Amino acid sequence: MVLKSKLTAKNKITAIGALAVPVLRYSCIIDLRLEETRKIARKIGRVLTVYKMRHSKADIDRLWVKRVGGGRGLLQIEATYKAEVINIVEYFNTRYAEYQFESIVKSHESNQPPMNSTIKVETKVVEELNQSNENSDA
Numbered sequence: 557m558v559l560k561s562k563l564t565a566k567n568k569i570t571a572i573g574a575l576a577v578p579v580l581r582y583s584c585i586i587d588l589r590l591e592e593t594r595k596i597a598r599k600i601g602r603v604l605t606v607y608k609m610r611h612s613k614a615d616i617d618r619l620w621v622k623r624v625g626g627g628r629g630l631l632q633i634e635a636t637y638k639a640e641v642i643n644i645v646e647y648f649n650t651r652y653a654e655y656q657f658e659s660i661v662k663s664h665e666s667n668q669p670p671m672n673s674t675i676k677v678e679t680k681v682v683e684e685l686n687q688s689n690e691n692s693d694a
Contacts, residue, residue, distance in 0.1 A: 559607035568609060569628050577631045581640055590677070593637045600633070638681045645678035 558571045580588075580596065588596075601619065604610040610619065610628075621627025648661065662675070670676045 559603070559609060565609060565628075566623070569630055573629070573631055577633075577636065580633060581636050588637065590634065590637065593633045597633045600630070638685075641674055641678045641681055645675055648675070 558568055558575065561568070561571075563571065580593075601610065601616050604619070605612050618627045619630050620632045621629075623629040648665075665673050665675045668676070670680075
């Protein structure tokens with residue numbers, strides 16, 4: 557609906573960032589996996605191409621670069637997912653530790669398969685970030 561409107565390109569991207577990304581941000585922790593967030597990012601590129609907001613041969617990475625840097629300014633779905641997973645686990649480890657249900661939640665998370673466990677996904681994401689930081693420093 558936003559893409560069919562007569563808004564400028566900048567305002568359409570801002571509307572997508574304000575309306576669609578928060579829905580993905582808070583629902584992705586419950587339902588989505590990392591691979592599914594990548595599929596959603598590809599689908600966003602296709603939809604923007606269909607509505608002539610992006611040329612089919614244009615660089616897809618430019619969608620995720622900030623407007624100041626010459627891009628479109630959309631939030632990266634994968635980066636948003638990783639940030640929210642890290643925030644949830646930090647919440648479990650700090651704030652939630654004060655409550656009586658901490659052991660129940662942690663035991664439930666430890667029994668989950670690695671793909672569904674928020675704590676295990678967070679550990680994997682932090683390891684990836686540490687490796688990428690070490691590679692960029694070298």
